[in-house]
Amino acid sequence: MENYEQFLEKVEDALTLADKKKDLNIFLSLEEEKIRSSAKKIADEMKTGNAGILAGKTVAIKDAIITKGTITTSGSQILKDFVPPYDATVVERLISNGALLFGKTNMDEFAMGSSNENSSFGPVKNPVNPEYVPGGSSGGSASAVAAGIVDMALGSDTGGSIRLPAAFCGVVGMKPTYGRVSRYGLIAFASSLDQIGPIAGNVSDAALLLKAIAGHDESDSTSSTAEVPDYPNLLESDVKGLKIGLPKEYYGEGCDKEILDRVNDLIESLRSKGAELIEVSLPHTEYSIATYYIIATAEASSNLERYDGMRYGFRGEGSELSEVYSSSRSKGFGEEVKRRIMLGTYVLSAGYYDAYYKKAQQARRLIRDDFLTAFKEVDLILAPTSPTTAFKFGDKMDDPLAMYLVDVYTTSLNLAGLPGISVPVGNSSEGLPIGVQLIGKPFEETELLQAAARVEELVSS
Amino acid sequence: MGMPGVLPVLNEQTVEYGVKAGIAMNCKIASYSRFARKNYFYPDSPKGYQISQFEEPLCENGYITIGSDSGSKKIGITRIHLEEDAGKSMHEPNRPESKVDLNRAGVPLLEIVSEPDLRSPEESYEYLVKLKQILRYLDISDCNMEEGSLRCDANISIRELGEEKFGTKTELKNMNSFRGVEKALHAEIKRQKETLESGGKIVQATNLWDENSGEIRQMRAKEGSDDYRYFPEPDIVPFTVDEAYVKIIKENLPELPEKRNARFVSEYELKNEHALVLTASRGVAEYFEELATLTGDPKNSANWVMGNINRVLNEKEKPIGEFAIPPVRLAELIKSVSDGGISISAAKSVFDEMLTDESSVESIIEKLGLKQVSDSSEIDKIVQGVIDSNPEEAERYKSGEGKLKGWFVGQIMKASHGKANPQIANESLDRLLNIDS
Numbered sequence: 023m024e025n026y027e028q029f030l031e032k033v034e035d036a037l038t039l040a041d042k043k044k045d046l047n048i049f050l051s052l053e054e055e056k057i058r059s060s061a062k063k064i065a066d067e068m069k070t071g072n073a074g075i076l077a078g079k080t081v082a083i084k085d086a087i088i089t090k091g092t093i094t095t096s097g098s099q100i101l102k103d104f105v106p107p108y109d110a111t112v113v114e115r116l117i118s119n120g121a122l123l124f125g126k127t128n129m130d131e132f133a134m135g136s137s138n139e140n141s142s143f144g145p146v147k148n149p150v151n152p153e154y155v156p157g158g159s160s161g162g163s164a165s166a167v168a169a170g171i172v173d174m175a176l177g178s179d180t181g182g183s184i185r186l187p188a189a190f191c192g193v194v195g196m197k198p199t200y201g202r203v204s205r206y207g208l209i210a211f212a213s214s215l216d217q218i219g220p221i222a223g224n225v226s227d228a229a230l231l232l233k234a235i236a237g238h239d240e241s242d243s244t245s246s247t248a249e250v251p252d253y254p255n256l257l258e259s260d261v262k263g264l265k266i267g268l269p270k271e272y273y274g275e276g277c278d279k280e281i282l283d284r285v286n287d288l289i290e291s292l293r294s295k296g297a298e299l300i301e302v303s304l305p306h307t308e309y310s311i312a313t314y315y316i317i318a319t320a321e322a323s324s325n326l327e328r329y330d331g332m333r334y335g336f337r338g339e340g341s342e343l344s345e346v347y348s349s350s351r352s353k354g355f356g357e358e359v360k361r362r363i364m365l366g367t368y369v370l371s372a373g374y375y376d377a378y379y380k381k382a383q384q385a386r387r388l389i390r391d392d393f394l395t396a397f398k399e400v401d402l403i404l405a406p407t408s409p410t411t412a413f414k415f416g417d418k419m420d421d422p423l424a425m426y427l428v429d430v431y432t433t434s435l436n437l438a439g440l441p442g443i444s445v446p447v448g449n450s451s452e453g454l455p456i457g458v459q460l461i462g463k464p465f466e467e468t469e470l471l472q473a474a475a476r477v478e479e480l481v482s483s
Numbered sequence: 484m485g486m487p488g489v490l491p492v493l494n495e496q497t498v499e500y501g502v503k504a505g506i507a508m509n510c511k512i513a514s515y516s517r518f519a520r521k522n523y524f525y526p527d528s529p530k531g532y533q534i535s536q537f538e539e540p541l542c543e544n545g546y547i548t549i550g551s552d553s554g555s556k557k558i559g560i561t562r563i564h565l566e567e568d569a570g571k572s573m574h575e576p577n578r579p580e581s582k583v584d585l586n587r588a589g590v591p592l593l594e595i596v597s598e599p600d601l602r603s604p605e606e607s608y609e610y611l612v613k614l615k616q617i618l619r620y621l622d623i624s625d626c627n628m629e630e631g632s633l634r635c636d637a638n639i640s641i642r643e644l645g646e647e648k649f650g651t652k653t654e655l656k657n658m659n660s661f662r663g664v665e666k667a668l669h670a671e672i673k674r675q676k677e678t679l680e681s682g683g684k685i686v687q688a689t690n691l692w693d694e695n696s697g698e699i700r701q702m703r704a705k706e707g708s709d710d711y712r713y714f715p716e717p718d719i720v721p722f723t724v725d726e727a728y729v730k731i732i733k734e735n736l737p738e739l740p741e742k743r744n745a746r747f748v749s750e751y752e753l754k755n756e757h758a759l760v761l762t763a764s765r766g767v768a769e770y771f772e773e774l775a776t777l778t779g780d781p782k783n784s785a786n787w788v789m790g791n792i793n794r795v796l797n798e799k800e801k802p803i804g805e806f807a808i809p810p811v812r813l814a815e816l817i818k819s820v821s822d823g824g825i826s827i828s829a830a831k832s833v834f835d836e837m838l839t840d841e842s843s844v845e846s847i848i849e850k851l852g853l854k855q856v857s858d859s860s861e862i863d864k865i866v867q868g869v870i871d872s873n874p875e876e877a878e879r880y881k882s883g884e885g886k887l888k889g890w891f892v893g894q895i896m897k898a899s900h901g902k903a904n905p906q907i908a909n910e911s912l913d914r915l916l917n918i919d920s
Contacts, residue, residue: 088488101487110488207488214717242490243719321717324520327531328485347524370522370712379714 026065029078033061036080036124040171046147048165050085051093052125061122074120075254076234079227081116082166082175085126086133086159087218088207089113096209097131097141097159100329100336100354110207111242112176112218112235119234124172127162131356132326133183133211135159136428139419140358150192150455154412157190159183163221164191174222174231178208180215181314182408182432185444188221189407189457192446194228194474195221199465200439201246203232204239210325212318213244215436225445225475229253232467251468259472262296266473267400271307272431277409280450285406285458288447291480292404302396302403306388307434311426313389314433316369316382323366329354361422390438397463402473405431407444407457431459441467443474447481484585485529490718491567493518497591498541500623501565502724502732504593505542507617507739508560512729516541517721518565521711526583527570535594537713540564541724547617548741549609558610559598568592587631593623599638599649604668611635611661616740620765628660635664640685641675650675651685656702657692667692670699743768751781760789766803767792770810777814780821787813791834807838815844829853829901857904859911862895865903866911869894881916888912 037054067073083089086096088110095101109117116123130140138145138161148156149169156165160177164187167175177184179197188195196219203218210216220231233254238247268289273282293299331337331350338349355363369378396403408428418425435442441464444457458477462470505512519537545560570585595614601607615626615633626633640652655671658664670692675685688704715721738746740762747758747768762768771788775781796803816837820830825848836847848854856862869891870877880887888909895908912918 094487096487104487106486106488108486108489206490209487210718212717241492243492244717320714324522324532324712324714327522327524328487328529330524330531332526333484333529334486343526367712370714372710372712375712375714 025078026068029068030061030065032078033057033080033122033124036171039169040125043149043169043171046149046152046165046169047128047144048146048162048169048171049082049125050095050097050128050143050162053092056092057122057124064120064122067120074118074234075230076116077120079121079174079230080124080172081121081231082124082127082163082172083113083116084160084163084175084177085129086178086209086211087112087176088209089123089126092126094126094209095143096133097129097143098329098355098359099142100350101209101334102142102336104335108207111204111239113207115235115237116176121234125166127160127166127175129162130159130183131359132209132322133159133178133180133216134322134358134362136182136186136425137413137415137418138162138187139415140356142356145415148191148412150412151453153414154454155190155415155417157187157408157412159187160195160221161187161190164188164193164195167191167193167221167223170223174220174227176218176231176235177221178211178216178218179432179436180211180217180318181436182429184219184221185407185432185442185457185459186429188444189446189459190412190455192449192455192457193221193223194225194443194445194478195219196228196232196443196467196470196474197435197441198232198236198467199246199441199462200436201244202236202248202441202465202467204235204237204242204245206239206241206245210321212321213325214321215314215318217436225443225471225478226254226257228443228474229257229471232471236467246465248465253468253471256468257472257475259469259476260296261292261476264292264297264402264473264476265400266292266297266299267302267396267403268299269302269304269307269396269403269405271304272405276427276430277406278411278450281406281409281411281456284447284450284456285404288458288477288480289404292476295476295480300400302400304389304392304396304434306385306392309385310389310434310437311430313382313385314429314437315365315426316378317386317437319362319366320370320379320382321366323363323370326355326359326363358422386437389434393434393438393440393461402463402466402470403461405459405461407431407459411450411452411454411456435461440464441470443470445474445477445481447477484588485531491534491589491716493719493722494591497565497593498722498724499732500621501541501563501593502729503621503736504595504618504623505545505563506729506733506736507621508542508545508547508563508595510542510545510560510563512542512724513539514725515539515721515723518716518719519713520716521713523709523711525569525572526581527572527585527588529570529585529588533567533569534716534719535566536564539721547610547613549606549613556600556606558600558606561596561598563593563595566592566594604665604672607637607668608661608665611664615661616763620737620739622737622765628658628663637664637668639668639671639675641672641679651687653685653687654689655692655699656689657694659694663692663694666697667699670697674699737765740765740768747771751775751785753781753785757785757789760793761785764803770803770806773810774814774817777810778817778821780817783817783821787817791831795838808834812837812844819844819848823855823857823904823906824848825853825855826896826901826903826905828896829855832901852900853902855904856899856902857907859907862899862903862907862911863915865899866895866908866915869898870912870915877916881918 088106090109128146135158137155138158146156146161148154163175163177166172168191184195220228222228237250239245336354340346441462447458520532521535522532540562542563546557568587568590570588573582637655638652640650642650689702691700744758744762761771775784
């Protein structure tokens with residue numbers, strides 16, 4: 023059977039599987055006819071040999087990423103009928119590389135959440151065990167891959183939103199260096215932290231997807247002009263002599279013992295293969311959650327001002343301007359989003375700016391400096407992705423602070439702008455996936471993907 | 484529109500304009516500059532914030548000079564910064580809804596903030612004229628208030644004579660001409676004066692000027708300052724303006740009005756008041772210089788520009804850029820006069836024809852039949868005719884009434900339809916009447 027015929031069959035199977043797993047609530051929109059006709063077009067290109075590097079691959083898109091003509095909600099009621107008139111740069115790049123766009127995935131509202139319970143369309147259930155959360159905010163994307171519906175998916179990561187659900191669902195998820203991938207068409211949560219990245223069943227597919235979407239975009243002035251390496255063809259490397267840093271602050275209290283055990287097993291395997299494991303210190307780690315929640319909420323409070331019911335999206339009732347604003351936003355936004363808008367508005371207010379926002383920017387620099395200092399000694403850093411495995415629905419919903427702490431190992435990277443990748447390292451005794459996080463130097467995604475590929479091999483052997 | 488996911492990008496041209504304006508207004512140009520978000524909810528602000536500059540503006544601490552011979556004064560420029568325009572709100576009277584036009588939202592603009600140095604509505608008017616002249620010289624904006632390419636918000640306060648502290652200020656908006664600004668300021672001064680004299684207090688407020696009624700309406704009172712929750716714009720990376728860049732712009736800056744005025748006086752030996760007219764706009768000044776170079780006769784060129792050309796521009800309300808006759812053609816015409824090809828009065832007719840006829844000067848002269856007659860026998864015939872039909876005046880002139888000469892020349896020009904060479908006609912008149920000249 024020819025490749026393209028297999029591909030068309032795969033698409034039909036995927037549609038069937040998606041339907042079968044409807045209860046997982048992975049997709050916010052899945053336009054079957056559009057998918058079929060796009061698949062035929064791609065199959066034709068495959069026949070004539072004109073296909074791009076992603077031809078034959080199915081890719082789900084987080085609903086925070088704008089897709090022309092397809093409803094894009096960012097998980098919010100306030101955008102529940104919003105049909106964008108343009109494509110995000112990453113979507114254009116997927117299409118031009120021959121990818122089949124396969125549905126928009128569920129997520130925490132405006133990417134604010136660690137469990138997917140903040141989606142205003144109901145949470146995604148973890149495909150590994152539907153009683154558990156899939157992690158957030160890119161829970162739908164990670165689940166679409168984990169459930170075997172798609173080959174890969176795009177997520178976005180502001181404080182761990184790709185890596186955490188990847189770890190909870192047992193797939194590979196990468197947050198590239200800030201600026202590596204264009205944010206044009208990503209519905210903003212926190213502009214200086216947001217980054218789009220790949221989620222896939224294996225490191226090689228993640229590398230392929232990253233190559234397709236990375237690179238400068240003149241519509242995003244924060245996107246880097248650095249050249250994009252041929253990641254999928256550069257995955258060979260040797261563990262021997264690799265210097266891996268183990269930040270002592272990430273291995274202390276608060277982390278599940280089972281997770282530490284698994285990570286330590288991996289560390290031993292790496293050592294036995296000739297890697298050099300070096301303890302490093304990231305002394306300002308303890309400030310990362312506080313710093314993150316000041317900067318992220320400040321930016322979010324401003325980024326979300328445009329949802330006012332005037333030009334698009336949900337419009338509330340009211341007889342005068344301020345009433346319409348107030349009812350549109352009160353009814354259109356969910357609890358967590360409103361909480362963060364209030365926090366962010368507060369930290370930017372006159373009289374509080376210096377005490378919060380400015381301090382947080384200073385702390386952010388210190389956190390980044392910690393990493394850069396550590397990277398003078400080591401090639402990359404290894405740590406758990408999360409202090410816990412996936413938890414049950416409702417477990418942390420009443421305690422925002424406990425929920426925020428789930429991101430304790432991931433937010434620092436966003437603050438420092440560094441790339442990080444979560445790779446599965448087996449399951450807990452309850453059968454829940456555990457992820458390990460590799461952290462790289464700015465724009466050294468190649469080295470990071472190589473190390474991730476080695477970890478993948480060690481875990482599967 | 485403030486579409487979700489859309490990002491702003493810095494317009495490089497705007498930075499160049501900002502630096503140009505900053506240099507021309509003697510400002511310090513910041514080497515490191517960045518944008519900030521000014522957050523506020525209003526329908527004209529589709530993103531809910533305006534991208535502006537706050538702590539790190541592009542230019543600071545400059546001045547421009549107003550006034551001329553009678554005394555000049557420096558008006559301080561606090562800062563010049565870049566920001567995006569908001570949309571335009573339209574409130575129609577007697578309609579419950581308002582409209583907003585977002586076409587200009589996101590378009591870059593320069594905001595120029597002046598120090599509280601202006602002491603009267605007249606000075607303010609002069610300041611605006613000067614500002615416009617500079618900005619037009621630099622090709623930054625055509626500064627048309629009616630079209631909104633220059634807008635002006637004026638802050639004003641009054642105080643008692645001798646008092647050092649400024650009074651409470653109010654802000655005036657919605658003026659759509661420089662004269663409108665002047666009028667609005669007068670009206671606001673009157674209002675503030677009356678308020679204070681009747682024992683009232685000035686409330687800090689933003690007020691709207693109504694051009695039609697000449698009245699001031701209060702838009703909103705300000706209690707302290709609004710909290711715009713400024714913070715650095717994360718979507719646009721900070722930018723640097725290095726010295727080399729500033730140097731290049733400085734070197735390529737056009738000659739500014741004051742300097743050019745002084746040069747015209749010394750280089751072309753023009754009167755200062757004439758040089759002022761010729762340097763009022765960069766286009767006129769450049770036209771004049773080109774013409775003067777082509778004709779080698781600056782005074783005559785100046786007269787043409789200040790006379791005929793300005794007359795046509797004023798009549799048609801057009802800028803010099805849209806003037807139909809290029810300097811090279813006008814120089815040809817001027818040359819025809821100095822060569823004796825046509826008379827000055829004939830040249831005016833040719834000039835008017837040239838506004839619509841692009842054929843050569845020579846063929847227009849031909850077409851209008853205005854070629855000057857310099858053949859003395861032909862002129863003698865015309866002159867004799869004039870003498871014959873005015874015997875009385877001829878006698879009086881002969882007997883010494885010299886002032887009649889001009890009258891005779893006029894009659895001769897009339898009889899020759901302006902074609903007679905005036906000098907030859909003069910000689911002919913005196914010779915035929917046997918007067919020694």
